[in-house]
Amino acid sequence: MPFNLLVLACVAYVILLFMVAFAVERRAAAGSARWLRSPLVYTLSLSIYCTAWTFYGAVGYAARSGLEFLTIYLGPTLVFIGWWWVLRKLVRIGRQQRVTSIADLISSRYGKSNLLGVIVTVIAVVAATPYIALQLQSVTLSFEVFATAATEGWAPPDQGSTAIWVAAGLALFTILFGTRNLDANEQHTGIVTAIAVEAVVKLVALLAVGIFVVWGLAAGPADIIARINASPISDWQLQPGRWVGLTLLSAAAVMTLPRMFQVLVVENADERHLATASWAFPLYLMLMSLFVVPIAVVGLQLMPAGANPDLFVLTLPLSQGQGGLAMLAFLGGFSSATSMVIVAAIALATMVSNHIVMPVWLRLRPASAVSGDVRRIVLMARRLSIAGVLALGYAYYAVSGGSAALAAIGLISFVGVAxxxxxxxxxxxxxxxxxxxxxxxxxxxxxxxxxxxxxxxxxxxxxxxxxxxxxxxxxxxxxxxxxxxxxxxxxxxxxxxxxxxxxxxxxxxxxxxxxxxxxxxxxQGAAFVNVFDADTTAPQGWAPGRAEPEALLVMAQRILGEEPALSLFESAARAQGKAGYLPDPTAQFIEGLELRLAGSVGAATAHAMISQLVGRATVTVEDLMAVASEAAQIKEYSTRLEAQQVEVTRTARALREANEKLTKLSVQKDAFLSQISHELRTPMTSIRAFSEIMMEGDMPQSVTAKHAGIIHDEAIRLTRLLDDLLDLSVLENGAVQLNLDLSNLSEMLDRALRAASHTRPDRTFTIERDLLAEAVFLRTDADRLVQVFINLISNARKYCDAAQPVLRISVRHKAGRVTVDFIDNGSGIANDSQALVFEKFARLTDQNRAGGAGLGLAICREVMANLGGTIAYLPGQGGAAFRVTLPLRLEKAA
Amino acid sequence: MARHVLLIEDEPNIAAAISFILSRDGWQVTTLAEGRTALARLRADRPDLLIVDLMLPGVGGLEIVQALRADPGLATLPVMMLTAKGQSRDRAAAEAAGVNLFMAKPFSNAEIVASARALVAGP
Known part of the structure; x- marks a missing residue:
C-alpha cells in the first residue's frame, strides 16, 4: 500500500467528517435536525470512550494480560446499567444548572467557587495530556506500519514530524468545528454527529478484522476456541485485586473523564436518551471487545516473535496481503484517535477558558464585563486552549519517547481523572x-x-x-x-x-x-442533591431592583449574542406582563439570566459578572430555611400560595403598567388638543401677520414677494400637518387601502435614503448597509413601508447627536419574517421615554423642532400595524435603535 | 430716542413679522431665538419692553418672566407674552408669573403695535 495513498485516504476521510459536521449544523440551524438528536446518535457519541487505546491497545492488552482488558469495559457497563442512580442525576443537574463541563459542575455545586473550577481544570488538563499523547502515538505507529510495508521506496517522514502534523491537523479541525460559532453555546450538534459516524467506522473496522481473523485465517469459531486453549493467553490467572481495582477505575473514568462528561451530560439533548444508552452502549462495548481475544491469539501465532501486539489489528491483515482491510482498520484506529482528541480538546478548552482565562480577564478589566466584546475573548481563549492542549499532548509524546505500551498510558490518565x-x-x-x-x-x-x-x-x-x-x-x-x-x-x-x-x-x-x-x-448543595424534587430552585439572594435592566441587557448581548439576548429579555418582559425588551430586574429574572449566562461561561464567571452589576448576593436565613429539608412540608404548601401570589403579582404589574400608560395617555390627550391648537396657530400667525402687511400696500416688489413666499411656505406646512392628521386617523381606523405587490427591500431602502437626504442636507451621514441581506423580495405595500423608512432615517438625521453620525441598517430574515434595524451612534432615547416615542406629538425635547409635528413615529406605528408588522425601540444598542418587523409575504386580510 | 424692545420668539417667520411691524412704528427691535441668554441680554440692553413667547426651546417664557421679576433692576419691566396655546390655564399661569399682557396667536398687527405702545406709556 503506497504511503501517500494512505495520507490521501486520511485527508479524504477528514473532509468527509467535515462535510457531515457542516451539513448537520446547517440542518440544525434550519431547525430540521430532530432525528440527529436521537438516542442512537447519543449512544454512538458515547463511544469516544473507545479511543485508539481500545481499538489497538485492547488486543495488545489481551496478548499481554489475557482477559484483564475486559475490566476497562466492565466498569462503564456497570455504570450504564445502573444509570438510574448516578447518570440520570448528573444529566438532570447538568441540564437544570446548565453545566458546561465537569469543572463547572464541581465549581457550581460548591458555591460557584472558581478555586475548585481551577483545580479540576488543572487535574483534567494534566491527566488528559498523556491520553492525547497516546492518541498521537497510535496514529504515528499505524502510519509507520504502512510506511515499512511500502514497496515503492517512498520514504515516510520520521515519527516526530508525523506526530506533529497529526497534532496540528487535529487542532485545526477542532478549532474549526468546536469554536466556529460565535454563539458560545456549549452544544455542538455537528461534532457530535461526526463522532457518531466515526463510532460506526471504528466498530465496522474492528468487526471486519475480527471476522477476517475467525473465518479467514482460522477455520471458524471452533478452531479459534481450540487455538485460544493452546495459546499462552489461556494460562492467564485472574488477579482479584487488579480485576476489582481496574473495574472501579474504569467506572470512575467513564463519569469523570472530561470528554465523557462532555458527551454524556453537556451534549445530552434529552434525558430519556440515557434509557436507550443504558443497554445500547454496553452492547457497543461488547461488540468492540468480541474479537479482541481471537485477534490477539491468531496474531501471536502468525506474527513473528517480537511484533508489537498493540498493532495486530493492522499488521495481521497487512501481513496476509489484505491491503483494503488494513486500510479500513487504519481508518478505524484513526477515527478512534481523532474523535477522542476532538472532544477532549473541546471539553478542556471550555474549562480553561471559563475557569482560568475569563476570571483573570474579569479581574484585570472589571469594567469590560459590560462594555467589552466578551464572546470574542471567550472564543479566542478556547482556540488558544485547544492548540495548547494538543501542544501539551505532543510535548508529552516527545518527552516520554512514545515507547510505553498503550494500555499503561491510558490507565495513568484514568487514575488522574478518577x-x-x-x-x-x-x-x-x-x-x-x-x-x-x-x-x-x-x-x-x-x-x-x-x-x-x-x-x-x-x-x-x-x-x-x-x-x-x-x-x-x-x-x-x-x-x-x-x-x-x-x-x-x-x-x-x-x-x-x-x-x-x-x-x-x-x-x-x-x-x-x-x-x-x-x-x-x-x-447549591440542596439544588444538586434534591434535583429530582419538584421545586428545588433555591433563591440566590439577588437584591431586586439594584440593576439597570438595560445594563444587564448590554452584558447579556456581549455574551449570548444580540438576537438570543433580546429574545430572552423580551420573553421575560412578556412573562411579567410588560411590553418591550426590558423586564423589571426581579430576583427571579436575574437568577434566570445568571443560569443562562452560566451555560456559556460557567457558573462561577456568570455569578461574578452578575455581581458586578447587581451587587453581592445575600442569602438570608429565610432562604436557607426554605432549602432545609425539615421545611419541606411547609414549603410545599407555600409553593402553592406562591404560585397564586406570582399570578397575582403578574396581573398587578400588568394592571399597573396599563394604568400608568393610561394616565400618561390621558395627560397626552389633553396635551393633544393644546398641541393641535399650537401647531395650527403657529403657521396661521405668520400668514395673518404678513397678509395684513401686504394688504396695507405700498411696499417694494421684492419685499412683497418675500412676504408672499413666507405665506406660501406656511400654508404648505399647515396642509402637511392636516395631511398627517388625516393619514393617522385613517390608519388608526384600519380603513387604509393597501397596494400589495412584490418589491425589493434593497430598492425600497434606496428610495427612502434618497428621500430622507433632504432632511438637514448639511449633515454628512455615514450609512452602513448589508446589501447581501437586503436582497430579498417582500410582498407588502412598498409606498407605505418606504414612508416608515423615510421617517426613521430622517429622525436619525435630525436627532443623532454624534459628531460623526453613522446609521447602520441591518436586515435579517427568519421564519417568514423580516426585521430591519436602524441603529445610529447618537446618545439614544432615555429609558422612561422609550415607551412614549410612538405616541402622538411625543416630541421628546423642544431642542430640535425640526419642522415636524411629532406625528412621524405615531404614523409609523400605525403603518406597520396595517402591514402586519411592528415597530419597536431597541434598547441597549449604544444609540437610538428602531426595529421594524414585518412578514415576508403579507396576505390580504380575508 | 427710539423705544427699545427685546423680542424672544423661536419661530423665525413670526419673529420676522413682529420685527417688521414694530420697526415700521419706530421701535428699535432686538430678537432672540431661544431663552437661555435672555436674562443676560436684558441686563445688558435694558430695553423698554419685553415680548416673549410662552414655548421656547431651552428656557421657557414663564421661567424668564419669573426670573426677571425677581431681579430688582428688571422687576418693573413691562412684559407681553405671546402664545399659540391660548388656554385659560396658560393665561392664569402667565399672569401669576407677572406678565402684563397676554396675547394669543394669531394676532392682528394693529393690536400688537397698540399694545406695545400702551405698555411702555405705563398706566
Whole structure:
C-alpha cells in the first residue's frame, strides 16, 4: 500500500467528517435536525470512550494480560446499567444548572467557587495530556506500519514530524468545528454527529478484522476456541485485586473523564436518551471487545516473535496481503484517535477558558464585563486552549519517547481523572459536602497521583531520580513513590489508585465535616442533591431592583449574542406582563439570566459578572430555611400560595403598567388638543401677520414677494400637518387601502435614503448597509413601508447627536419574517421615554423642532400595524435603535 | 430716542413679522431665538419692553418672566407674552408669573403695535 495513498485516504476521510459536521449544523440551524438528536446518535457519541487505546491497545492488552482488558469495559457497563442512580442525576443537574463541563459542575455545586473550577481544570488538563499523547502515538505507529510495508521506496517522514502534523491537523479541525460559532453555546450538534459516524467506522473496522481473523485465517469459531486453549493467553490467572481495582477505575473514568462528561451530560439533548444508552452502549462495548481475544491469539501465532501486539489489528491483515482491510482498520484506529482528541480538546478548552482565562480577564478589566466584546475573548481563549492542549499532548509524546505500551498510558490518565470522583459523588449525594473538603480532597488526590504514578511514568531519573524510587525522598522510606507508607510489593498502578483515592476521599470527608458551608454552597448543595424534587430552585439572594435592566441587557448581548439576548429579555418582559425588551430586574429574572449566562461561561464567571452589576448576593436565613429539608412540608404548601401570589403579582404589574400608560395617555390627550391648537396657530400667525402687511400696500416688489413666499411656505406646512392628521386617523381606523405587490427591500431602502437626504442636507451621514441581506423580495405595500423608512432615517438625521453620525441598517430574515434595524451612534432615547416615542406629538425635547409635528413615529406605528408588522425601540444598542418587523409575504386580510 | 424692545420668539417667520411691524412704528427691535441668554441680554440692553413667547426651546417664557421679576433692576419691566396655546390655564399661569399682557396667536398687527405702545406709556 503506497504511503501517500494512505495520507490521501486520511485527508479524504477528514473532509468527509467535515462535510457531515457542516451539513448537520446547517440542518440544525434550519431547525430540521430532530432525528440527529436521537438516542442512537447519543449512544454512538458515547463511544469516544473507545479511543485508539481500545481499538489497538485492547488486543495488545489481551496478548499481554489475557482477559484483564475486559475490566476497562466492565466498569462503564456497570455504570450504564445502573444509570438510574448516578447518570440520570448528573444529566438532570447538568441540564437544570446548565453545566458546561465537569469543572463547572464541581465549581457550581460548591458555591460557584472558581478555586475548585481551577483545580479540576488543572487535574483534567494534566491527566488528559498523556491520553492525547497516546492518541498521537497510535496514529504515528499505524502510519509507520504502512510506511515499512511500502514497496515503492517512498520514504515516510520520521515519527516526530508525523506526530506533529497529526497534532496540528487535529487542532485545526477542532478549532474549526468546536469554536466556529460565535454563539458560545456549549452544544455542538455537528461534532457530535461526526463522532457518531466515526463510532460506526471504528466498530465496522474492528468487526471486519475480527471476522477476517475467525473465518479467514482460522477455520471458524471452533478452531479459534481450540487455538485460544493452546495459546499462552489461556494460562492467564485472574488477579482479584487488579480485576476489582481496574473495574472501579474504569467506572470512575467513564463519569469523570472530561470528554465523557462532555458527551454524556453537556451534549445530552434529552434525558430519556440515557434509557436507550443504558443497554445500547454496553452492547457497543461488547461488540468492540468480541474479537479482541481471537485477534490477539491468531496474531501471536502468525506474527513473528517480537511484533508489537498493540498493532495486530493492522499488521495481521497487512501481513496476509489484505491491503483494503488494513486500510479500513487504519481508518478505524484513526477515527478512534481523532474523535477522542476532538472532544477532549473541546471539553478542556471550555474549562480553561471559563475557569482560568475569563476570571483573570474579569479581574484585570472589571469594567469590560459590560462594555467589552466578551464572546470574542471567550472564543479566542478556547482556540488558544485547544492548540495548547494538543501542544501539551505532543510535548508529552516527545518527552516520554512514545515507547510505553498503550494500555499503561491510558490507565495513568484514568487514575488522574478518577480523583474528581469523590467530590462529584459527594456533591450530588451528600448535602454536608463543603468547598473546603472538596478542595482538600482534590488537591491531595492529585498530588498523590502525580507523585506515585504520573511523574514515575516518565521513567526513573526522568523527573524523579532512581534514588528516590529506591530510598524515598531525603531517605524517608515510607515516602517512596511506589511504596507509600511502607506498602510494598503492590502493583504500582493499584498502589497509586488505592492511596490517591483513599487519601482523597478521607480528606474530602473530614474537610467537609470540620468546615461549615457558606450560604451559597448550602443553596447549591440542596439544588444538586434534591434535583429530582419538584421545586428545588433555591433563591440566590439577588437584591431586586439594584440593576439597570438595560445594563444587564448590554452584558447579556456581549455574551449570548444580540438576537438570543433580546429574545430572552423580551420573553421575560412578556412573562411579567410588560411590553418591550426590558423586564423589571426581579430576583427571579436575574437568577434566570445568571443560569443562562452560566451555560456559556460557567457558573462561577456568570455569578461574578452578575455581581458586578447587581451587587453581592445575600442569602438570608429565610432562604436557607426554605432549602432545609425539615421545611419541606411547609414549603410545599407555600409553593402553592406562591404560585397564586406570582399570578397575582403578574396581573398587578400588568394592571399597573396599563394604568400608568393610561394616565400618561390621558395627560397626552389633553396635551393633544393644546398641541393641535399650537401647531395650527403657529403657521396661521405668520400668514395673518404678513397678509395684513401686504394688504396695507405700498411696499417694494421684492419685499412683497418675500412676504408672499413666507405665506406660501406656511400654508404648505399647515396642509402637511392636516395631511398627517388625516393619514393617522385613517390608519388608526384600519380603513387604509393597501397596494400589495412584490418589491425589493434593497430598492425600497434606496428610495427612502434618497428621500430622507433632504432632511438637514448639511449633515454628512455615514450609512452602513448589508446589501447581501437586503436582497430579498417582500410582498407588502412598498409606498407605505418606504414612508416608515423615510421617517426613521430622517429622525436619525435630525436627532443623532454624534459628531460623526453613522446609521447602520441591518436586515435579517427568519421564519417568514423580516426585521430591519436602524441603529445610529447618537446618545439614544432615555429609558422612561422609550415607551412614549410612538405616541402622538411625543416630541421628546423642544431642542430640535425640526419642522415636524411629532406625528412621524405615531404614523409609523400605525403603518406597520396595517402591514402586519411592528415597530419597536431597541434598547441597549449604544444609540437610538428602531426595529421594524414585518412578514415576508403579507396576505390580504380575508 | 427710539423705544427699545427685546423680542424672544423661536419661530423665525413670526419673529420676522413682529420685527417688521414694530420697526415700521419706530421701535428699535432686538430678537432672540431661544431663552437661555435672555436674562443676560436684558441686563445688558435694558430695553423698554419685553415680548416673549410662552414655548421656547431651552428656557421657557414663564421661567424668564419669573426670573426677571425677581431681579430688582428688571422687576418693573413691562412684559407681553405671546402664545399659540391660548388656554385659560396658560393665561392664569402667565399672569401669576407677572406678565402684563397676554396675547394669543394669531394676532392682528394693529393690536400688537397698540399694545406695545400702551405698555411702555405705563398706566
Amino acid at each position: 480523583q474528581i470522583l469523590p467530590a462529584m459523588l459527594g456533591g450530588i449525594f451528600w448535602r454536608g459536602a463543603t468547598k473546603a473538603g472538596a478542595a482538600l480532597g482534590l488537591t491531595l488526590g492529585f498530588a498523590v497521583w502525580s507523585y506515585a504514578l504520573f511523574l514515575p511514568s516518565f521513567g526513573p531519573d526522568a523527573v524523579i531520580s532512581a534514588r528516590v524510587f529506591a530510598e524515598g525522598p531525603w531517605g524517608i522510606g515510607w515516602l517512596r513513590p511506589q511504596a507509600l507508607f511502607g506498602v510494598q510489593g503492590m502493583d504500582p498502578l493499584l498502589h497509586a489508585l488505592f492511596w490517591s483515592l483513599v487519601l482523597n476521599a478521607t480528606a474530602f470527608a473530614l474537610g467537609s465535616i470540620v468546615t461549615f458551608p457558606s450560604p451559597l454552597e448550602r443553596v
